[in-house]
Amino acid sequence: MKCPFSFLGNPSSPTKQTNHHSFSTPEIKPDWVRDESKLVIDGETEINEQLRMIDFNEGDVQLLHHMRPMISRRIDWIVDSFYQSVLDVSKLEEIIKKHSTVEKLKQTLREHLLDMFSGNVDQEFILKRLRIAKVHKRVGLEPKWYLSAFQNLQNAFLQTIYQEVKDEQLLLQMVRTTTKLLNLEQQLVLEAYEKENIREKEEQYELVKNELKSKITIFSEELEDLSLATNVAVEELVSSSNEVSQAIRQSSETASNTxxxxxxxxxxxxxxxxxxxxxxxxxxxxxxxxxxxxxxxxxxxxxxxxxxxxxxxxxxxxxxxxxxxxxxxxxxxxxxxxxxxxxxxxxxxxxxxxxxxxxxxxxxxxxxxxxxxxxxxxxxxxxxxxxxxxxxxxxxxxxxxxxxxxxxxxxxxxxxxxxxxxxxxxxxxxxxxxxxxxxxxxxxxxx
CATH class of the missing domain: 1.10.287.950 (Methyl-accepting chemotaxis protein)
Known part of the structure; x- marks a missing residue:
């Protein structure tokens, strides 16, 4: 999966569009009743606890699905604004040119954003975020740029919602659901960042440990050999010194006789x-x-x-x-x-x-x-x-x-x-x- 740079950028305010729609689609009505039941993902105990803490439930999943047509209508503006701000940062522009092209990444970002509002929050949803985090890590995208872009992307979503939805209660629900979704994205990606850092540190530690172990082994063997050689030399030197001392005593006796x-x-x-x-x-x-x-x-x-x-x-x-x-x-x-x-x-x-x-x-x-x-x-x-x-x-x-x-x-x-x-x-x-x-x-x- 190519890196979509899905959480980079600082979208500017959307320009006036000829097709401006207020949120009055037949899929969602102001009197729509949310399903507040608990969202559970099989085999993901810890993530389920995270979902519970941010109160991300089935009603939020349903609302995301119903918001998808609205996001789809504004997706080009969101993506263009996103990459316009990304390219203003020379370091991020260098990363894009080194690993891909802007057009390819725009298409990938469109798919990624629409997938966020598909209403499918399952294991595949989680794996995609983990893969995104690994790609970001591999290309050298630092977490600070991810978090900065994440905030700007959230602003773009919220601005779209405010422009599209007129019902205050429904507007509030969409804002809450969107912020929960982005918060979940942040948790998953940052955790993946952390795990990848830990893995790299462990690999680096193992590499350093093995290298250190090898050097210590070589050094200790050389030191042991040197110590043995030095010990032999010291014994020979002691023997020679004793002989010299004996010769000096004889010389002293000879000098006395002389x-x-x-x-x-x-x-x-x-x-x-x-x-x-x-x-x-x-x-x-x-x-x-x-x-x-x-x-x-x-x-x-x-x-x-x-x-x-x-x-x-x-x-x-x-x-x-x-x-x-x-x-x-x-x-x-x-x-x-x-x-x-x-x-x-x-x-x-x-x-x-x-x-x-x-x-x-x-x-x-x-x-x-x-x-x-x-x-x-x-x-x-x-x-x-x-x-x-x-x-x-x-x-x-x-x-x-x-x-x-x-x-x-x-x-x-x-x-x-x-x-x-x-x-x-x-x-x-x-x-x-x-x-x-x-x-x-x-x-x-x-x-």
């Missing part, structure tokens, strides 16, 4: 510095002794030179004595013997002096080499003393660094212990998260 060895090395260096200082002092003393020895050798050399000169003079004197003994002849024989002995002694003295001079020269050379060696030893001793001091300072620096490192290692070990405690806490929290994920998964299954 520190002790470094202190021993520092003590040995101090002793070595003392020994090197003693060597330096002894070397200086030896250098002084060698210098004194050189001075003594120089003095011996002077003595040797003096002895050589004396030996030369003695030899010359011996030669002169031999000459004089030769001149003396026999009287000088004894003196000649003495001269020869003196000459011999002079030669021996000279030879001895030459040997002494050689020994003194050799001793001077050795003393020179000793002096040079002592100077080299002193230089090495000074360099060794300097290096020993530098090594001592280096050992002191090493000891201070090792002391600081040992303190840092102790501090780091405490921090590692705190980290292990924290990691174990994370592991416990991860296990709780895994349990929560499992519970979340069970809840999603029961959604």
């Amino acid at each position: 520190r002790e060895h470094a202190e021993e090395g520092r003590d040995i260096l101090q002793i070595l510095q003392q020994h090197i200082g003693g060597i330096h002092e002894k070397t200086s003393s030896m250098e002084e002794s060698v210098m004194q020895l050189g001075q003594s050798s120089a003095q011996i050399q002077k003595v040797v030179s003096a002895v050589e000169e004396i030996a030369s003079r003695i030899k010359l004197l011996s030669l002169n004595a031999s000459i004089e003994a030769a001149r003396a002849g026999e009287h000088g024989l004894g003196f000649a013997v003495v001269a020869r002995e003196v000459n011999k002694l002079s030669e021996e003295a000279k030879s001895t002096v030459v040997q002494i001079a050689g020994l003194v020269t050799h001793s001077a050379e050795i003393s020179g080499r000793v002096v040079r060696s002592i100077e080299e030893v002193r230089g090495l001793a000074e360099q060794g003393e300097l290096q020993s001091k530098e090594s001592g300072n280096m050992f002191i620096h090493i000891l201070n660094s090792m002391k600081n490192s040992a303190e840092d290692i102790v501090l780091l070990e405490g921090q590692i212990r705190e980290l292990i405690t924290t990691i174990e806490g994370i592991g416990s929290s991860t296990a709780i998260v895994a349990e929560s994920a499992e519970r979340l998964n069970r809840v999603s299954v029961n959604l």
Whole structure:
């Protein structure tokens, strides 16, 4: 069934028509007696209660049937006025153009309005209204436009009645019956709107619920897998942290031992510095002794030179004595013997002096080499003393660094212990998260 937009619009006042009829048809007379019996629709308990509340009875049904010729005469004006006001609303015009045409909808509206006054209020009447509501809902017609048009349509009906009917009592009855009919239409359509909204919301809820359930399931499974993986990683991290802590303790012990060895090395260096200082002092003393020895050798050399000169003079004197003994002849024989002995002694003295001079020269050379060696030893001793001091300072620096490192290692070990405690806490929290994920998964299954 196409949407008739049966409750849209704002009909304008009807223009004057050449065929104006007062309500004096033979079907309805001013003295017409209404049937006030209760209207009952089979199988519609709730709707029957609604009919009872608005006092819509058999007399109203009969009156609607008798009003149909009057409505039929004015139907074109009612429909044209209706759609003229509808097309003035741009949103409603867009809905009409999107889903149908104005001419088709006018024809549908004519049939619908005449059917309202057919006098057949039964299950088919109700189903038609429900279908109309579904169509309105499907095309996006909001209830506010339906209600606005409904009021305007009611005004059009009432204006037609006032223009057609002159009997006041009958006029009042028709107005009441028409308003009851339109009220029933409103109830049926709005209820259908509400049910359709509820159905859509339920479908949307089911869709969202299923999607949420799927996402929760996926999320809980991923969360559970992540929790398990995190738990394994935490266990491995705890194990690694314990190994690191053990290694730090070993490093601390090694650093402590190294520190002790470094202190021993520092003590040995101090002793070595003392020994090197003693060597330096002894070397200086030896250098002084060698210098004194050189001075003594120089003095011996002077003595040797003096002895050589004396030996030369003695030899010359011996030669002169031999000459004089030769001149003396026999009287000088004894003196000649003495001269020869003196000459011999002079030669021996000279030879001895030459040997002494050689020994003194050799001793001077050795003393020179000793002096040079002592100077080299002193230089090495000074360099060794300097290096020993530098090594001592280096050992002191090493000891201070090792002391600081040992303190840092102790501090780091405490921090590692705190980290292990924290990691174990994370592991416990991860296990709780895994349990929560499992519970979340069970809840999603029961959604």
